[in-house]
Amino acid sequence: MFCGIVADEVPSFRVADEPDGVAFLDTRPVFKGHVLVVPRTHLVTLADLPPESLAGYFGLVRRLTVAVESALGAGGTFVAMNNKVSQSVPHLHTHVVPRTKGDGLRGFFWPRTRYADDPEATSYAARVRTALSG
């Protein structure tokens, strides 16, 4: 599924498309602007990521924490990755979730929301994409 998004065969609200990875909106976000960052090659867990890819992949994750925060006026971000257990898609992905003090997120219970429609999702993707390149 994520390989299809990387190949642009499956539609997504894309935020970044770079040699080190592809980032796009989670369609069932914890909070709107919740981004998933995946490596271009099919890997299942973090243990499968070659050491030489660490700096590039996590460099992109790092830049997205800055972009998500500034694009959405968030107070910060929550960065997380499930390996095997609770990993809904077997293609390595890191969650970058915008956080605001008092937003009600507790522990690892992740109540999901939905975008009102595609234009709303497109606008969230565009905001983060713009902040990433700025």
Ligand SMILES: [Zn+2]
């Ligand atoms: Zn894959």
